[in-house]
Amino acid sequence: MTSGTPHTRAHRAGVESDPLGSVMPPLHLSANYAFRGLGEPGPYDYARASNPTRDVLAEAMTTLEGGAGAVITGSGLGAISTIAHTLVGPDDTVVIPHDAYGGTWRLFDQLSRRGHLRLVTCDLTDLDATAACFDAEPPQLVFAETPSNPLLRITDLRALSDLAHRHGATVVADNTFCSPVFQRPLEHGCDLVVHSTTKYVNGHSDVLGGAVVAKDVATAEDLAFMANTLGHTAGSFDAWMTMRGLRTLRPRMRQHESNALAVVEALTGHPAVEQVWHPSLPDHPGHEIARRQQEGFGAMVSFDLGTREAAGACVEKLQFVSLAESLGGTESLIAHPVSMTHGAMTPEAQAAAGLTPGLLRMSVGLEDADDLVADLTAGLDRATRV
Ligand SMILES: *Cc1c(COP(=O)(O)O)cnc(C)c1O
Secondary structure: OOOOOHHHHHHOOOOOOOOOOOOOOOOOOOOEOOOOEOOEOOOOOEOOOOOHHHHHHHHHHHHHHOOOEEEEEOOHHHHHHHHHHHHOOOOOEEEEEOOOOHHHHHHHHHHHHOOOOEEEEEOOOOHHHHHHHHHHOOOOEEEEEOOOOOOOOOOOHHHHHHHHHHOOOEEEEEOOOOHHHHOOHHHHOOOEEEEEOOOOOOOOOOOOOEEEEEOOHHHHHHHHHHHHHHOOEOOHHHHHHHHHHHOOHHHHHHHHHHHHHHHHHHHHOOOOOOEEEOOOOOOOOOHHHHHHHOOOOOOEEEEEOOOHHHHHHHHHOOOOEEEOOOOOOOOEEEEOOOOOOOOOOOHHHHHHOOOOOOEEEEEOOOOOHHHHHHHHHHHHHHHHOO
16 A cells, blocks of 8 residues: 555555455464475465564554564564664674663663673763764664653754764664654654554553664564564564554544643642653753654653652552553553662662652553543642642
8 A cells, every 4th residue: 555644554554454354454373374385385484483463563663654664573672682683793882872761771781791782871862972972982873762761851863863874873763752653763864763562552551562663674674584583573462452552543642642731731830840841841951852853742741849758649649640660551650760660770870860759750641631630730739748
């Protein structure tokens, strides 16, 4: 299908593809496929290498990101791990953000400790610091994450790609927080996009999954070969569930964002709140870049209540917001980064990353915005009384 917008084409991925005429693509659970004769495989042979259910999701992700091909993995980290094992070796330098997602940081840290690559961390939102970092040790792979977690720092993907390409590096963007609805990194010069589809793409907090989308066919094929070699590819049922979630991605993202803007407004007007981080705010340091490179500001919001006690009082009796890690589901979640998502960092590392004891991070869900605002306001009122 070549006509229609990328959204329409992704939305229709696999529809009416079944020879039996089912409108929605069937779920193929078979682990293996019969050969027609010796040396005559059909289109599929063994489901780890490829299977029709995963192909539908790969097609939709490729279309949404505007790439040449995609690999669907069993988790977001499976996608990042596939990239690391395909594109770099022991003599190659990888640059990741100093405030990378904890699992990403641990993956690259362990691979470097075990001699698989050389690791450098750098503040990729600071282009002068990044240029100095690239000059000191030219990288083969640069891994950006924008907006970042939990302070929603914005990296200028076009400027970073131009800088990295001058050193011949491959640029990867983790697009988990925006989804392809709000940001398409390949349009800003990046070479690869990675997703934890566990988050917004599936969107219902009931599947773990990941995806890599490549700008060119040769890299997509190399990544697919290595994902199969490493055993990182996703199971059919997970891919089918994720595709079911993806069909409503755009309306969900729009409602997530509209609810988030209501939450941001309630937070900025409340005396218990010392600071709010959301790229929609004109005083957010990345606001101008976000306006340029994103089509929406997203639904992750962080705010500081000053002390751990105030943060505790705010979250303890919330009715419509669960105290939990992860993000991007239909249900609202709140996390305390210092003790939860970023709890493995040392207090010094937390302080360097700007993570304070009063900081809370909210993944704004799809409940009625009025209910979320009332619930959160009651929590903020409790925080003022501690
Ligand atoms: C969750 C997450 C990951 C890791 O994905 P998993 O599916 O949990 O393996 C990577 N990057 C970001 C930004 C994430 O939020």
